[in-house]
Amino acid sequence: MSAIEINDLNVWFGEGPDRNDAVKHVSFSVPEGESFGLVGESGSGKSTVLRAITGLVPTWQGGIHVQGRPLGRKRDKTFYKNVQMVFQDPYASLHPRMTVDQVLSEALQLHGFKEIDSRIETLLRDVGLGPGFRFRYPHQLSGGQRQRVAIARALAPEPKILLLDEPTSALDVSVQAEILNLLTDLRAERHLTYVMVSHDLGVVGHMCGQVAVMQHGEIVEELGVADMRQLKAEHDYTQHLLDSSLRSIR
Template sequence: MTLAIEISDLTVWFGEGAARSNAVRQVSLSIGEGESFGLVGESGSGKSTVLRAITGLVPSWSGSMRIMNRPLGAKRDRTFYKQVQMVFQDPYASLHPRMTVDAVLSEALKLHGFGDIDNRIDRLLEDVGLGKGFRFRYPHQLSGGQRQRVAIARALAPEPRILLLDEPTSALDVSVQAEILNLLTDLRAERGLTYLMVSHDLGVVGHMCGQVAVMQTGEMVELLGVEDMRAMKATHPYTKHLLDSSLRSVR
């Protein structure tokens, strides 16, 4: 099996000297091409920091990271961003309020050197369940779910192989969350995408992912298959606490 993402002994810190704080400590994980992998944990556990380290948004890290067998250094080049794209948590903040959907998608396509912009935009909108009628709307004219569909279309524009999903449904109404998760599931199947998804919601991860890593205060405390998670076969006390809390929330 080809590995899409390999992370070994990743440590991420902020500040220096006596002020240094380790946000992530010695995290290792491997994700096969085409798989969907979940990182779960409460707020502040370091799970989103792992995504930011992959994308180069945090400069201070040690360990090793490889994408499609290519080692990552201090900088990310255009080749990296053609392969790896990120969908952020808040669709209200991730789209420029003064740019139409057309302008957002055109910019992404031109940045990565694509021609045939008109047809590509129409196809992207169709792929995420929006019609041509949305093309010249501004973000304030869209619902939260529609904005997130545009954000997903923008991420798909460079034809990446890997999507990093940072709580992609947590800012949405419950009724819309399932629609976005089903869209992401369909896109992964159609395009052979690899997902690394961050969530505090075990139900979301159980729906989307085959393997789950549990993070607590910057450390990965347990790795388990989603079937074991559903069967409550966790061994670490913190994972058991998360599962118990999740069950209580749906009762």
């Protein structure tokens, strides 16, 4: 069974002459336990697809199925227990006046978990942070540490699917590699399914088995990572992205 199946998805903003069609006739399927990449330059519509899945965009039509269940306009608590999102900017995604302990406690309590203390310790350990980080505020953390906390928060409800919206683009290059390796390990350990958005084919080449390339709101090509590494792209735009990322993916 597919963890996520998207059929003829259209997303728009505004109405009438002000309407902007951000996503047009997008379809793809992600098997359980796999990692799927959406790649394209800024404004290509890739992040909008993730927001449609999570219910953050109200104006869409088409089919969205998660674990075989069709989604309507609203998302219930069960959805957010199974599907979580990690955002691009770790500086903006954490409340500046909440400690790491408060951030994780809130997420765990929201989903009805008990034994909060032990679960927080486990989450911090799983993302490579020790107990010394538990009572720190976001301004006391580096960018990479903040993103580790954001990942721990996403893992708190024990989801099956993570939507990753440029999770390393705001980080230094050396820290990017650490976070990507962490996400790779977590997927294997927890049997997670990923949909990752990136503008960098090198990043998704490291993380994903299958990649869809988006341009102007449409998928122009879908290919496997093996074909990417052998430069077997058919569309000119995909070839352009490959040329830009050549050093990263080989």
